[in-house]
Amino acid sequence: MASRTVFDLDTPALLVDLARVRANCDRVEMRCRDLGVRFRPHLKTAKSIDVARLLPSAFDHGITVSTVKEAEYFAGEGGSDILYAVTVPPDKLPRLAALTRGGARVRLAVDAADAADAMTAYVSESGAEFDVVIEIDSGEHRSGIAPDDARVVDMARGLHAADGIRFGGVYTHAGHVYECRTTEEARHVAAAERAAAVGAATRIRDAGIPCEMVSVGSTPTLIRAEHLDGVTEARAGVCVFQDLFQAGIGSCEIDDIALSVLTTVIGHQPSTGTLLVDAGGLALSKDRSTAALGPDADCGYGLVAPASATDPIPGWRVADAYQEHGLVRSTSDPIDFDSYPIGTRLRVLPNHACMTAAQYDGYHVVESGRVVDEWARINGW
Amino acid sequence: MASRTVFDLDTPALLVDLARVRANCDRVEMRCRDLGVRFRPHLKTAKSIDVARLLPSAFDHGITVSTVKEAEYFAGEGGSDILYAVTVPPDKLPRLAALTRGGARVRLAVDAADAADAMTAYVSESGAEFDVVIEIDSGEHRSGIAPDDARVVDMARGLHAADGIRFGGVYTHAGHVYECRTTEEARHVAAAERAAAVGAATRIRDAGIPCEMVSVGSTPTLIRAEHLDGVTEARAGVCVFQDLFQAGIGSCEIDDIALSVLTTVIGHQPSTGTLLVDAGGLALSKDRSTAALGPDADCGYGLVAPASATDPIPGWRVADAYQEHGLVRSTSDPIDFDSYPIGTRLRVLPNHACMTAAQYDGYHVVESGRVVDEWARINGW
Numbered sequence: 001m002a003s004r005t006v007f008d009l010d011t012p013a014l015l016v017d018l019a020r021v022r023a024n025c026d027r028v029e030m031r032c033r034d035l036g037v038r039f040r041p042h043l044k045t046a047k048s049i050d051v052a053r054l055l056p057s058a059f060d061h062g063i064t065v066s067t068v069k070e071a072e073y074f075a076g077e078g079g080s081d082i083l084y085a086v087t088v089p090p091d092k093l094p095r096l097a098a099l100t101r102g103g104a105r106v107r108l109a110v111d112a113a114d115a116a117d118a119m120t121a122y123v124s125e126s127g128a129e130f131d132v133v134i135e136i137d138s139g140e141h142r143s144g145i146a147p148d149d150a151r152v153v154d155m156a157r158g159l160h161a162a163d164g165i166r167f168g169g170v171y172t173h174a175g176h177v178y179e180c181r182t183t184e185e186a187r188h189v190a191a192a193e194r195a196a197a198v199g200a201a202t203r204i205r206d207a208g209i210p211c212e213m214v215s216v217g218s219t220p221t222l223i224r225a226e227h228l229d230g231v232t233e234a235r236a237g238v239c240v241f242q243d244l245f246q247a248g249i250g251s252c253e254i255d256d257i258a259l260s261v262l263t264t265v266i267g268h269q270p271s272t273g274t275l276l277v278d279a280g281g282l283a284l285s286k287d288r289s290t291a292a293l294g295p296d297a298d299c300g301y302g303l304v305a306p307a308s309a310t311d312p313i314p315g316w317r318v319a320d321a322y323q324e325h326g327l328v329r330s331t332s333d334p335i336d337f338d339s340y341p342i343g344t345r346l347r348v349l350p351n352h353a354c355m356t357a358a359q360y361d362g363y364h365v366v367e368s369g370r371v372v373d374e375w376a377r378i379n380g381w
Numbered sequence: 382m383a384s385r386t387v388f389d390l391d392t393p394a395l396l397v398d399l400a401r402v403r404a405n406c407d408r409v410e411m412r413c414r415d416l417g418v419r420f421r422p423h424l425k426t427a428k429s430i431d432v433a434r435l436l437p438s439a440f441d442h443g444i445t446v447s448t449v450k451e452a453e454y455f456a457g458e459g460g461s462d463i464l465y466a467v468t469v470p471p472d473k474l475p476r477l478a479a480l481t482r483g484g485a486r487v488r489l490a491v492d493a494a495d496a497a498d499a500m501t502a503y504v505s506e507s508g509a510e511f512d513v514v515i516e517i518d519s520g521e522h523r524s525g526i527a528p529d530d531a532r533v534v535d536m537a538r539g540l541h542a543a544d545g546i547r548f549g550g551v552y553t554h555a556g557h558v559y560e561c562r563t564t565e566e567a568r569h570v571a572a573a574e575r576a577a578a579v580g581a582a583t584r585i586r587d588a589g590i591p592c593e594m595v596s597v598g599s600t601p602t603l604i605r606a607e608h609l610d611g612v613t614e615a616r617a618g619v620c621v622f623q624d625l626f627q628a629g630i631g632s633c634e635i636d637d638i639a640l641s642v643l644t645t646v647i648g649h650q651p652s653t654g655t656l657l658v659d660a661g662g663l664a665l666s667k668d669r670s671t672a673a674l675g676p677d678a679d680c681g682y683g684l685v686a687p688a689s690a691t692d693p694i695p696g697w698r699v700a701d702a703y704q705e706h707g708l709v710r711s712t713s714d715p716i717d718f719d720s721y722p723i724g725t726r727l728r729v730l731p732n733h734a735c736m737t738a739a740q741y742d743g744y745h746v747v748e749s750g751r752v753v754d755e756w757a758r759i760n761g762w
Contacts, residue, residue: 066705087648089724267468286667324447343470
């Protein structure tokens with residue numbers, strides 16, 4: 001295995017560029033230090049203990065997850081402070097309680113009084129102990145409570161008073177930053193995200209209730225925030241790999257993207273100028289997020305690079321994707337099929353790293369085309 | 382386990398309605414009998430030996446797959462005649478040859494002379510034995526060779542003459558049927574699919590080369606074909622489960638759809654009329670195929686039904702999907718949140734069964750809300 005290269009792997013296969021993932025991890029850790037906040041990496045993108053190990057904050061401070069299975073996996077790998085950053089229905093509490101009995105500190109999210117009541121009842125009956133945080137809506141209007149809604153203080157008071165529950169604070173995620181198309185807009189959303197979390201925490205504290213955690217985050221708002229005064233921690237996930245959508249909105253450069261799908265040319269269709277590859281809708285995911293960035297920034301189902309490099313071939317993209325067929329077309333010079341015979345290896349840079357990685361149960365770690373390691377990842381719920 | 386219901390499962394979970402999957406399997410077997418062709422089920426949708434067992438043709442005649450891993454899995458489960466219906470690059474031949482040494486008859490596809498030459502060279506060096514078929518382009522222009530292209534007969538002649546290769550015939554897939562919006566158009570495409578395969582076979586036979594297999598298929602063309610004279614076998618895959626896209630183009634009724642995702646309400650956002658569920662972009666896939674059917678037939682990321690039934694709630698759809706959040710909105714009456722408290726179970730009918738099922742490693746088989754079995758499935762390559 002020590003001598004394998006990208007030409008020895010079965011395709012499609014998921015590759016991580018070691019130098020880039022390390023640089024991305026170092027960059028986000030440094031960014032949080034510069035902003036004076038702790039970093040709580042969101043591990044829903046990588047779902048890998050090997051990636052988590054590149055992020056010292058994951059063990060020094062804590063992690064974020066989005067499924068119970070991620071919580072179980074990382075608890076089993078030594079994660080001791082886990083924020084499950086999706087509002088939790090009662091049915092999921094027993095599996096999460098089992099983690100706390102194993103020694104992990106599990107922080108759960110609520111944004112509704114009935115969910116908080118159900119949690120209080122469960123804790124009372126079962127003897128479980130949870131940290132609980134309130135999700136604040138900082139403008140995305142997907143989930144969470146507006147920071148000035150009276151229910152924030154009411155729920156904080158109820159949770160603070162409940163036996164077996166440690167009221168932990170507030171968190172928010174300004175997902176509407178993904179609608180921004182200018183740096184200035186993103187800066188405003190980042191400011192709104194901070195203000196919502198700090199404002200809610202201030203109201204709670206003004207009511208005499210301790211509010212330790214003030215947590216914000218997304219990859220773009222972490223990059224655009226001018227300061228995070230009053231915030232205690234930031235969360236971000238996709239920043240470890242980056243992807244074409246993040247590059248399209250200015251969160252990174254294309255040559256920061258650490259994730260790619262190794263694929264093989266399986267056919268030529270000269271009548272349509274199409275190169276067929278064995279990475280289709282399953283290997284790449286059907287995510288078309290870059291379409292929202294306009295025709296010039298639309299990457300189809302991904303940009304295409306040579307197998308031994310990650311600089312995209314100008315004008316090439318996966319224009320269409322069937323279950324196991326990717327259709328590579330060029331918007332600039334026509335594809336010279338003789339230079340890309342059947343069997344040629346290529347790489348596809350993904351639109352959305354979280355979606356693409358989820359189609360695989362492991363990473364092949366590459367350095368200059370050599371496969372230097374294999375990293376685990378989990379999927380499912 | 383015998384007494385479990387859909388209210389006992391962790392969510393999101395993949396459900397198969399037993400009565401419907403059986404009826405769908407019986408229907409496609411019957412349809413092929415009526416058309417006078419053998420059925421070679423495409424198992425890329427279900428990827429499950431338990432589903433294959435509902436299709437007698439899978440064992441009496443043979444199966445179709447789209448990945449090497451599917452071929453390996455079904456060979457291990459007793460599949461003895463396997464058509465790998467994607468053009469095959471040289472690198473995949475060793476794993477496929479291993480299956481033939483295990484006793485399976487493996488039929489490989491080519492649509493280019495260089496791929497055929499590489500296969501001939503591999504067989505000559507390795508002593509492997511393969512059946513090889515030529516992919517014909519019946520109008521989709523994705524892959525395959527036009528039936529009247531001289532290369533069809535040239536390649537057939539070369540394959541027929543090669544030691545270790547048994548030239549098996551021709552196959553085609555009229556994928557452009559998915560662009561049709563009327564029954565009449567689909568009927569024309571089905572006729573073109575048949576004509577292309579039969580025409581290519583006739584040319585090959587006229588050149589004195591035997592051409593046993595004349596294979597066509599897709600779920601819609603199998604339904605719309607007026608006859609399949611000259612065809613020996615038909616392939617179809619999604620028909621075992623059906624989905625909203627198939628219903629949208631008239632391949633089935635919504636109440637034929639056997640696959641659904643069980644989900645739990647995790648929040649309410651009254652300001653936007655949104656019910657949040659724990660089935661998001663990973664649990665449902667990001668497939669948006671029904672968007673192509675126009676605003677009235679666009680199902681978002683899926684239609685929503687009560688947990689114990691599969692009739693969609695009128696006007697409800699998963700309007701947006703984040704990684705682990707599905708946003709359910711109603712286009713008719715506003716959602717009455719009190720009737721759907723946090724913790725409520727619902728089902729989501731998928732746009733595209735192949736993509737949604739691929740996010741799971743198993744099926745929960747349900748009959749009237751009771752979980753009566755668990756079925757295996759595989760993923761990956």
